[in-house]
Amino acid sequence: MTIPPAPARGHRLRQRLTAAVASVLLAAPALAATTTPPAHAAAVAAAAPTAYVANVTSGTVSVIDTATGDSIATIPVPQASGVAVTPDLARAYVTSQGGSAGLSVIDTATNTVTGTVEVGTSPSGVAVSPVGTRAYVTNQGSGTVSVINTATNTVTATAEVGGSPVGVAVSPDGTRVYVTKSAQGAQSTVSVIDTSTNTVTATVGVGVDPYRVAVSPDGARAYVACSGSNNVSVIDTATNTVSATVGVGNGPVDVAVTPDGTRAYVTNQFSNNVSVIDTAGSTVTATVGVGSIPIGVAVTPDGTQVYVTNLNSGNLSVISTATNTVTGTVTAGSGPADVAFGPPVTVPEADVAVGLTATAGALLPGYIQYRMTAANNGPADATATTVTATLPAGTTATSLSPGCTQTGTTLACAYGTLANGARADKSFRLPLAPLGTGQVTVTATRTASTPTDPNPANDTATKTCTVLSVLLARC
Template sequence: MRFILLSTITAISILVLTTSCSEDSPIVPPPDNTNGFQTEAIAKVFSENCSTSGCHAGSSPASGLSISNLSELLKGSINRSGGSIPNYGGESIIPFRLDESLLYQILLGKVTPITPHDAVSLTQAEKDTIKNWLTNGARDNNNNLPFQTPSYRVYVCNQNSDKISVIDGDSKIVSAIIDVEQPSLQPANPHMVKVRDGFLYATLIGAGKFLKINTSDYSLAGEVSSITKAGMIIIHPNGNKAFVSRSSTSNPDFQSIYAIDITNMSILSEVTLAAPGIPHGMALTPDGSKLYVANLSLSRISIVDGNTNQYGNFDDIVLPTGTEPMQAMVSPDGNFLYVSARGTAKLMVFDTQSDTMITEVSVDMMPMQIAVTSNGNKIYVGSMMMSTVNVVEKNGNNWTRTKQISHPGFNMLHGIDLTADDRYLYVSSRNTNGNFKPYFEVENEGPPGTIGIIDTQTDEVVKLIEIEEFGSGLVVEK
């Protein structure tokens, strides 16, 4: 009897050591306990392999990722680099997407560094269990899909991977991927996104398209073709019309932008401007009456009647040669126009009543997109070359840069937007030069873009997450 008992204990010990990624005992769910997963079988795969104290469970799970239950797994990691890059984390799974789920790619051996995960030896049946669960949407024990009712979502274009990343505003991780790859061999190059009334609108530079996508299931609701080098998007306050400009990568020979009916997705008019160039950045007054179009190559700002789509009712704002107006934004009260000048590293401030410049503020080199708080007192400007966020504060009729926000995960900043309550600022990085090195490298994937999430109350980067290649334009759902 004693021999049988000792043999049993020895066998259990060997099983634990060979199926765990640490020497601690696995957290095995009690009978009928799914730990929130869809089935007990799924829960057992996690609990019997790496859900242990010292591995991915306990008070200090590896990489800040706990997989002791579904709720913890869905939060992703918060310490992916071991602390060398502050607040660096990200998702471990994306529902329905085996190809984008880091956890599954690790199981396939396609991720480096593989240690200590190489100590985990799942059977093919266990791998298939995880595969089928992810393919079916990573459902919980009530058969519900995750990430269905967040406070808000953030949509980010991945210009070099023909995808749009969807970020869950509550967990602040990537929760879905929208494919915008086109049937032709030409890259789609999604550049900018806007969201309105249950639809996401996106421009595709390479494909020359303007897409309308359902936010409920990410299905295509409509598209407009033949928009060469489609660039920025502005949606009119009436919700029925959008303006689409040209990409900043265009040759300087475009003399028009488009007004598009977004109800039936048809072109209302091609608005002809003063002269050929690169009409890229746009800003619209809150009442929709004046659309400012920044011509990057001409150093000129054209003004279109936002209600009639007519050009010529207002005089252009002519800037000094070499100004290179890149992006534009009108203050929430409609009184001020902000323009980022790529050529001079300035934030230019204009009076929208007289369309004259009030002042300009020095910012870091190659300023890009602009975000303004709802009270108009803070203006955030991303710098692509310096990888910083410039904080400009408005006090009466004075504007002063008060701070520059940086982070090791910022590299070639591009898009920027605030949450509805102004609490969080989202900033995208292109990282096309690969200067930011991800902790995990996935086979056959290029350098990832990143998203920095800044708490505007402290101006601290509270989280850095990876997205797909070349993070460009983004929008926060409001």
């Protein structure tokens, strides 16, 4: 995605990303980049996606765990400006506006660049088809759209659109591609490409200096952020005409639609806010203040959060769609310009199940023999595993296995590392004499293990025996 300049300088600087970035960065003082985890972090830690953030100034892609707000990887990509992730979440495609890399292909499993694709001049926007077989890249300097086979990562077609193409979006059924473009001295338009022929089949006049475009989930409307006219053009995709024009903030750049299609979020780079559009009425229902020079915007797959890249702040604002308020900020690289969501962070887990058996001793003096078992059901190996037994008051365990120690009524046994599928036993005895007659209950509990144990239901085991005399017990 290109970093849009002020409207007065749009056509000259749109070809030169470095100059555009410099002018934007000088437009406002730098703000401190802080990290505040999103408010929903604890609740969705297991399923929260990763965010891939293209940082144009630092020439990197930040990979952020949205559950914690932590950066888990930084991937070098020269002048990274646009990013899209495949539907299977296996790869991220990143454009290098003005850089030598063209289009970089990132393996999201390893967070490394596994290849590059030569496209046109000054690649800007990138979008992937709903089935993931094609990627579409706008080339500002060439006036073209490169069509890429994602299986081979090769350009299989080039669509001529003319002008200076910037934003690109694919319809939900994959049959059409919408490309924003403007040319000096000509009307700003959106080209509609038929994906079966990779040719332009319609041209729609929109507002001034259109940048990013998003298509509604039902495919009925395309929303175009028009930076020069401070509005969003709403295109009826059935007729390829503008059905509504929605006034927003100053310098709208990007737009994202919620999964249910009810709202569109628009970044306004010069008023430092986000306009929330009710798509049913094509009206702005809320305005959310964010960081300095907001550019990219994306809605999380579950529709609960909106992530906004703040170019001059070096961070992302996290907006709750329930309240339309900023619930956190996340640090990125220098000059974050675009964001897309990838696979959830894999959190290692090890389910350690606890077992306890008790047997009345056959030798004199009388005793009860206990065996505590720790079994790792996986999937990860378990380390620092400890199981603790709670003993009756006034008793002292004997014949302890190595790694077991008693403090008061607590007997703690360290099991160390348990591989996935492994189990280990620890044993001890309780002499009958101090117990008196009646029932004796011992409970074993997993008190520590790493990584997280996902199943607390099998963390404890209890065994009750009956002491009949100092010489006899029944378990």
